[in-house]
Amino acid sequence: MIVFDGVEKRFGDNVVLSDLDFTVAPGEHVTLIGPSGSGKTTILRLLMSLEAVNAGTITVAGRYLSHMEKGGKLVPADEKHSREVRKHIGMVFQQFNLFPNMTVRGNLIEAPTRVLGLSKDEANARAEELLDLVGLREKIDEHPSRLSGGQQQRVAIARALAMRPDVLLLDEVTSALDPELVAGVLALLRDIGETTDITILCVTHEMGFARDFSHRVMMFDGGQVIEDAPPQRLFSAPEHPRTKEFLKAVLERG
Amino acid sequence: MDNLATFLSVLAQGLPETVGATVGGIALTIVLSFAAGLALLSPSRPVRVISRIYVEGLRGTSEVVQLFWIFFALPVLVGFEIVPIWGGILVLGLNHGAYGAEIVRGAIQSVPRAQYEGALALSLSPAQRMFRVILPQAVVEMIPPFNNLFIQLLKSTSILSFVFISEITRQATQILVPRFNPQVLQIFLLLLLFYLVLSLVITAVMRFLERKAAARLGRGPSERARRAAVTGAV
Numbered sequence: 001m002i003v004f005d006g007v008e009k010r011f012g013d014n015v016v017l018s019d020l021d022f023t024v025a026p027g028e029h030v031t032l033i034g035p036s037g038s039g040k041t042t043i044l045r046l047l048m049s050l051e052a053v054n055a056g057t058i059t060v061a062g063r064y065l066s067h068m069e070k071g072g073k074l075v076p077a078d079e080k081h082s083r084e085v086r087k088h089i090g091m092v093f094q095q096f097n098l099f100p101n102m103t104v105r106g107n108l109i110e111a112p113t114r115v116l117g118l119s120k121d122e123a124n125a126r127a128e129e130l131l132d133l134v135g136l137r138e139k140i141d142e143h144p145s146r147l148s149g150g151q152q153q154r155v156a157i158a159r160a161l162a163m164r165p166d167v168l169l170l171d172e173v174t175s176a177l178d179p180e181l182v183a184g185v186l187a188l189l190r191d192i193g194e195t196t197d198i199t200i201l202c203v204t205h206e207m208g209f210a211r212d213f214s215h216r217v218m219m220f221d222g223g224q225v226i227e228d229a230p231p232q233r234l235f236s237a238p239e240h241p242r243t244k245e246f247l248k249a250v251l252e253r254g
Numbered sequence: 255m256d257n258l259a260t261f262l263s264v265l266a267q268g269l270p271e272t273v274g275a276t277v278g279g280i281a282l283t284i285v286l287s288f289a290a291g292l293a294l295l296s297p298s299r300p301v302r303v304i305s306r307i308y309v310e311g312l313r314g315t316s317e318v319v320q321l322f323w324i325f326f327a328l329p330v331l332v333g334f335e336i337v338p339i340w341g342g343i344l345v346l347g348l349n350h351g352a353y354g355a356e357i358v359r360g361a362i363q364s365v366p367r368a369q370y371e372g373a374l375a376l377s378l379s380p381a382q383r384m385f386r387v388i389l390p391q392a393v394v395e396m397i398p399p400f401n402n403l404f405i406q407l408l409k410s411t412s413i414l415s416f417v418f419i420s421e422i423t424r425q426a427t428q429i430l431v432p433r434f435n436p437q438v439l440q441i442f443l444l445l446l447l448f449y450l451v452l453s454l455v456i457t458a459v460m461r462f463l464e465r466k467a468a469a470r471l472g473r474g475p476s477e478r479a480r481r482a483a484v485t486g487a488v
Contacts (some may be wrong), residue, residue, distance in 0.1 A: 048375050079380065086377040097372030100471045101390040110386065111376035145472030163376060 006056035016042045017223040027197045031210040034220030040203045044169040048091045049082050090165035094172040096156040098144040105140045108162050130158035150181030170202040219243045268422035275342045275411045282347025283354050291358025312352035318413050321345045325417045342414040350407045361395040394467040401460035405453045
């Protein structure tokens, strides 16, 4: 269970999220949509603790994210606490962020061996299994720079899954890909969604994918959730005028 | 040229000192550059301040005066005389390490933030993020400026002639020039060529390292192979 309670996030004077409350149930797939600057990506970055809240609290499975409890009081989280909570959360980035100083195998076994304490053999077995899943087993000793964007993103997804996260954050994972490579990555994500019980939060402009992948779609505008509904409802009969406007603009463009 | 063989052999007698001071100075420079460069980026303010004092203090004062200080002032103060070549290496290393610290700091900061975030999203610790992900990528960026710095260091070894170390400049000025005064032009031309050859050796080594390091990151000469792989694959 993910709980946002009165969350505020500012960058200087710019208030990105204000007094935001929502919850996500375990195993739920939630897509965040909305115009750019509406705070969708900020929510994922807060969950990955790449950013800290300015006010309010976030908990994941009952554990505070930007805070920790010390002597009965909430204080800002230290590095150790943050790392402990992060272990349960994985993130896939728009630009893949694979490590160019390691092979595909190195990218996949680095954190499982060094953070989770798996043996080399265990981590390698896990890496091979995941590369089978993403269809790139034969690239295991290849260098990331020798892969296409779509292949790199599939490796990045495998790398996130190698940590066996409870929560997976997908930040516009197909936005940097050539159009012909998008379908393969989305098919992989559908497959992962169907075969695992990972809670998935996803920021995307692929409305077709949002419609059939998610259990819930949240429309953001001005740092607030302005509409929160199952995809069938939200896409076919949006209630809020801003949602209607946004969907119209996106569908015309697409 | 008359006496060429003599000139070459007398200058060559200075090579062990010049090469020794250069290699030793480079080794110390590398150690100090990484230590001080990482310290400049430390989350701890006192560590940053100490490192900054070292960098500004050594970068902002005369290398020759530092050398005199170690050789002539230090023994008076502590009654301890340093072996000349070690003193030379110490000054060269301390001085160039101060410049190198900025090279290391700059290269680390040039690694895209996305790499840091990727490492953080995998729960790597701060030390693992730095030593497993950021630094290996930053090293490639450091090699060309370090090449410059090491050549500067090589040329700086000539100041060791002021403190009676018989490196090649001292061999030229103290042994050859007094004896073959009419040929002073040729002597100094030869001396320049000695430095040039040594600096070309440094450049060759650094270029080799640069290619190696770039290849590890999938860049450089294999660029064409890389592009072929990308376009040929889905």
